[in-house]
Amino acid sequence: MRRLVVVGNGMAGVACVEHILKHNPEFEITILGDETHVNYNRILLSLVLAGEKSADEIVLNDVEWYRAHNIRAKLGARIDRIDRGARTVVNEFGEVTPYDKLILATGSSAFIPPIHGVEKENVHVFRTLDDTHALLAKARRGLKTVVIGGGLLGLEAARGLQVRGCDVTVIHLMDSLMERQLDTTGGEYLKRRIESLGIRVMLPKQTAAIVGNGHVDGLRFASGEELEAELVVIAAGIRPNAGLARAAGLEVNRGIVVNDFMETSDPDIFAVGECTEHRGQTFGLVAPLYDQARVLAATITDHRGPVFTAAAPAAKLKIMGVDIFSAGSIDESEPGVEVLKSEDPSLGAYKKLLVKDNRLHGMILVGDIEDEYTYMDWLKSGADLSSMRRQLLFPPPAGDRGLEVADMPDSETICGCNGVRKGEIIHSIHEHGITTMRQLKERTRASTSCGTCAGLCEKLLRAVVPDFEVETKTTLCACVPFSYERLREIVRTQKLKSVEEVLAVYGNRRGCEVCKPALSYMLDMLWCGTHEEDRSARFINDRVHANIQKDGTFSVVPRMRGGVTSPDELRRIADVAEKYNVPMVKVTGSQRLDLLGVKKADLPNVWRDLGMPSGQAYSKGVRMVKTCVGTEFCRFGVQDSTNTGIELERRLENLFTPHKFKMGVVGCPRNCAEATVKDLGFVGQDGSWQVVVGGAAGKSVRKADLLITVETTEQALEAGELFFQYYRENGNYLERSYDFVERLGIEKIRKETVYASDEDRKKLLDRLHRSKEYARDAWLERDRPANATQFVQIEPIDKVREGQLV
Amino acid sequence: MTGERVWTRITRTENIPPREGRPVRIGDLEIAIFNLNGRFVTVENACPHKGGPLCDGIVTGTAVVCPLHGRHFDLISGLPVRAAEPSCLAVFPTRVEDGIILVDLEGAYKAIEHAA
Numbered sequence: 072m073r074r075l076v077v078v079g080n081g082m083a084g085v086a087c088v089e090h091i092l093k094h095n096p097e098f099e100i101t102i103l104g105d106e107t108h109v110n111y112n113r114i115l116l117s118l119v120l121a122g123e124k125s126a127d128e129i130v131l132n133d134v135e136w137y138r139a140h141n142i143r144a145k146l147g148a149r150i151d152r153i154d155r156g157a158r159t160v161v162n163e164f165g166e167v168t169p170y171d172k173l174i175l176a177t178g179s180s181a182f183i184p185p186i187h188g189v190e191k192e193n194v195h196v197f198r199t200l201d202d203t204h205a206l207l208a209k210a211r212r213g214l215k216t217v218v219i220g221g222g223l224l225g226l227e228a229a230r231g232l233q234v235r236g237c238d239v240t241v242i243h244l245m246d247s248l249m250e251r252q253l254d255t256t257g258g259e260y261l262k263r264r265i266e267s268l269g270i271r272v273m274l275p276k277q278t279a280a281i282v283g284n285g286h287v288d289g290l291r292f293a294s295g296e297e298l299e300a301e302l303v304v305i306a307a308g309i310r311p312n313a314g315l316a317r318a319a320g321l322e323v324n325r326g327i328v329v330n331d332f333m334e335t336s337d338p339d340i341f342a343v344g345e346c347t348e349h350r351g352q353t354f355g356l357v358a359p360l361y362d363q364a365r366v367l368a369a370t371i372t373d374h375r376g377p378v379f380t381a382a383a384p385a386a387k388l389k390i391m392g393v394d395i396f397s398a399g400s401i402d403e404s405e406p407g408v409e410v411l412k413s414e415d416p417s418l419g420a421y422k423k424l425l426v427k428d429n430r431l432h433g434m435i436l437v438g439d440i441e442d443e444y445t446y447m448d449w450l451k452s453g454a455d456l457s458s459m460r461r462q463l464l465f466p467p468p469a470g471d472r473g474l475e476v477a478d479m480p481d482s483e484t485i486c487g488c489n490g491v492r493k494g495e496i497i498h499s500i501h502e503h504g505i506t507t508m509r510q511l512k513e514r515t516r517a518s519t520s521c522g523t524c525a526g527l528c529e530k531l532l533r534a535v536v537p538d539f540e541v542e543t544k545t546t547l548c549a550c551v552p553f554s555y556e557r558l559r560e561i562v563r564t565q566k567l568k569s570v571e572e573v574l575a576v577y578g579n580r581r582g583c584e585v586c587k588p589a590l591s592y593m594l595d596m597l598w599c600g601t602h603e604e605d606r607s608a609r610f611i612n613d614r615v616h617a618n619i620q621k622d623g624t625f626s627v628v629p630r631m632r633g634g635v636t637s638p639d640e641l642r643r644i645a646d647v648a649e650k651y652n653v654p655m656v657k658v659t660g661s662q663r664l665d666l667l668g669v670k671k672a673d674l675p676n677v678w679r680d681l682g683m684p685s686g687q688a689y690s691k692g693v694r695m696v697k698t699c700v701g702t703e704f705c706r707f708g709v710q711d712s713t714n715t716g717i718e719l720e721r722r723l724e725n726l727f728t729p730h731k732f733k734m735g736v737v738g739c740p741r742n743c744a745e746a747t748v749k750d751l752g753f754v755g756q757d758g759s760w761q762v763v764v765g766g767a768a769g770k771s772v773r774k775a776d777l778l779i780t781v782e783t784t785e786q787a788l789e790a791g792e793l794f795f796q797y798y799r800e801n802g803n804y805l806e807r808s809y810d811f812v813e814r815l816g817i818e819k820i821r822k823e824t825v826y827a828s829d830e831d832r833k834k835l836l837d838r839l840h841r842s843k844e845y846a847r848d849a850w851l852e853r854d855r856p857a858n859a860t861q862f863v864q865i866e867p868i869d870k871v872r873e874g875q876l877v
Numbered sequence: 878m879t880g881e882r883v884w885t886r887i888t889r890t891e892n893i894p895p896r897e898g899r900p901v902r903i904g905d906l907e908i909a910i911f912n913l914n915g916r917f918v919t920v921e922n923a924c925p926h927k928g929g930p931l932c933d934g935i936v937t938g939t940a941v942v943c944p945l946h947g948r949h950f951d952l953i954s955g956l957p958v959r960a961a962e963p964s965c966l967a968v969f970p971t972r973v974e975d976g977i978i979l980v981d982l983e984g985a986y987k988a989i990e991h992a993a
Binding site: 623 | 881882884885886887888891892894895896897899900901902903910928929930933934935937938944947977
């Protein structure tokens with residue numbers, strides 16, 4: 072077996088090894104890397120910095136992969152020397168590794184501009200996982216942070232640190248941000264968007280020195296001005312790591328010179344990735360490097376033939392809410408190039424297309440990248456666009472993307488980074504019985520780099536696989552792709568107080584029917600009604616405080632605490648039912664009365680005539696407490712369940728919860744009011760109460776878990792309140808208490824509620840009581856509507872004919 | 878039927894809050910007028926699926942989600958956003974003059990009938 076040694080354990084080197092393995096080579100493979108980590112996705116480091124992904128989630132090849140393919144990996148040791156005569160490489164500890172064929176995949180390093188003071192403490196670069204961890208260790212709320220460099224990486228680093236609470240300024244040497252991918256107008260739109268996120272941008276600014284005594288105090292610019300800084304991140308570009316090759320006498324310019332077959336000037340040595348220079352060009356984006364990997368794999372396994380051509384570069388900024396896409400040539404001055412532009416300053420959208428010989432030649436999309444795939448298709452296929460000149464800037468609506476995927480030819484590239492075509496994906500799905508995105512990624516590598524084609528891949532899976540499984544949801548939704556936990560932290564620390572604000576800063580600005588109600592809940596829970604409630608973000612039930620029915624009418628359920636009513640209340644309910652021609656009056660399963668079929672316009676009057684508070688039967692909130700008659704009348708009752716239930720309902724009513732919240736209190740273990748299948752239940756025993764949580768009798772039936780057994784009614788009420796608030800704060804939106812209890816485990820819940828320290832218990836209760844102070848009976852809006860037409864039907868004014876009254 | 882359009886003056890713009898819709902009944906016709914952050918659009922107020930009141934739906938971008946079963950429709954084109962459904966909404970020409978929303982009730986337009 073011939074010995075193949077790869078110096079470099081990064082994306083290009085390992086991708087090349089993966090392709091080599093596909094050729095079933097007669098190689099004994101060794102990978103030598105100076106980072107201690109297995110191969111991870113460097114492109115996604117900014118997402119780790121921003122907390123959108125964990126370090127584990129960006130691993131591309133885990134230890135098992137190396138083992139399964141008999142690849143010897145030696146990590147954490149830098150190679151110092153190549154001995155071309157002896158055909159060996161030597162690492163920093165003097166260990167010698169012999170090779171027959173050698174691949175240099177040494178990557179690139181952060182370029183450190185010649186600025187005085189770069190060696191000071193708290194000056195960082197952002198290039199590796201270790202760099203990322205170092206930055207995370209420093210980041211804290213209010214930390215004065217300066218990022219030098221307004222390119223892709225600098226902006227991503229800036230946003231990541233800002234999400235972590237840092238106070239970030241971006242310094243850029245040029246007149247315009249991302250000047251390599253955008254024109255000045257595009258750069259201006261980008262700058263405005265970045266600033267709207269709360270990041271300061273200063274340009275053009277040349278940094279002369281980093282000042283401070285040992286550690287950073289600030290920056291001094293060439294103009295003489297100074298800027299305070301506690302942390303400096305340098306993201307001023309990259310330089311190929313070509314020193315090892317240069318010292319070995321290989322032909323090196325800026326990078327290691329390779330030909331179209333990825334061969335260097337030594338017939339046994341090859342190079343791939345950011346360390347290379349091909350026809351005078353060096354590389355920083357992943358797609359061409361993966362092409363190099365494919366070509367080199369063919370060359371080295373005696374299938375020499377495919378040649379590398381550097382395709383039109385495409386770059387996308389990976390900052391949520393900042394949509395930037397640039398591809399192809401953006402040089403307007405090229406002869407024969409026509410330019411088409413559209414701008415909408417209020418939307419922050421700018422689009423520029425460069426067309427040459429009726430073919431798309433390049434593009435800049437800022438703020439609106441909906442048509443990215445259509446344009447990339449045109450760019451790559453070189454389609455003749457003469458018949459659609461009038462629609463170029465606004466191509467026909469994509470309609471359903473799923474259909475669009477079905478319409479794509481098999482040769483269409485789905486994953487640009489890894490060059491995976493539609494046909495390959497479909498073939499893999501059938502051959503390996505793929506049903507999940509995870510399997511698809513493992514098999515095809517599609518969507519494992521920048522991840523922007525994940526949506527397309529998922530649509531393809533949906534279209535081809537009948538029993539496609541959506542994987543466990545870790546993020547709220549595609550509009551705001553953060554986990555609930557992270558989002559709660561963001562909303563709390565960044566003091567975001569409206570749904571629109573969250574969507575603008577951390578989302579896609581549109582939102583949808585999934586995230587808008589979820590965010591509404593989160594804001595209400597965190598800010599207890601001191602925020603600006605946005606009714607448009609709520610489901611109709613919570614806009615008009617009634618439950619919408621299949622014919623568009625509403626149902627009205629007044630609160631009847633503990634299921635106890637009176638002749639007077641019953642009379643009023645009867646009168647209302649007659650007065651408003653209510654088609655049905657129904658006894659509910661929750662010991663209440665439901666008036667079904669009420670028109671929206673009648674709701675305020677119905678509520679007024681009832682003179683009872685809202686039963687919240689329409690909301691994700693506190694529904695009711697079902698009780699038995701307990702010691703009041705029952706021969707067997709040992710606890711006063713009725714009055715305890717009424718008190719429990721009074722303490723929690725009018726509050727919102729992640730999902731509906733039903734309770735029950737029973738006066739003895741016979742459990743007549745079914746407290747053990749409620750979200751919260753009290754089961755009376757002789758001399759004590761059992762407080763149980765997480766019961767269900769809906770789609771599934773689950774017996775509640777015992778939270779605690781207590782002696783007094785007040786203790787039971789407090790235990791109930793603790794669990795209630797804990798669920799409010801930690802439950803994911805639309806997660807019922809029984810799923811919540813199973814997810815966290817009753818032990819953890821006990822420890823953090825009833826068995827928590829006095830101080831923590833008090834804090835939980837304080838937050839609950841503060842929310843309760845702001846909570847109001849929603850039906851009071853009968854007199855103070857949220858807006859003039861909340862319930863009132865609009866009547867047209869009159870008709871006019873072309874400006875004249877009819 | 879040449880030329881002259883008849884516009885119905887409906888209501889003041891402030892009566893429709895941003896990102897919400899309101900129903901208006903004119904004879905047998907019920908329309909839903911939406912405020913897309915300052916841009917006003919009008920569609921028929923019945924979801925082609927099961928007649929759901931679209932005026933009560935959540936607005937996402939320029940689309941509305943029917944409150945009954947979650948069908949999505951683009952409010953500008955009337956086209957369904959997601960499911961490959963053959964049906965779409967009738968869209969009514971809408972404009973604003975002196976703070977009043979005007980709708981051409983005779984000018985309903987259905988994208989799919991026209992496309993077919």
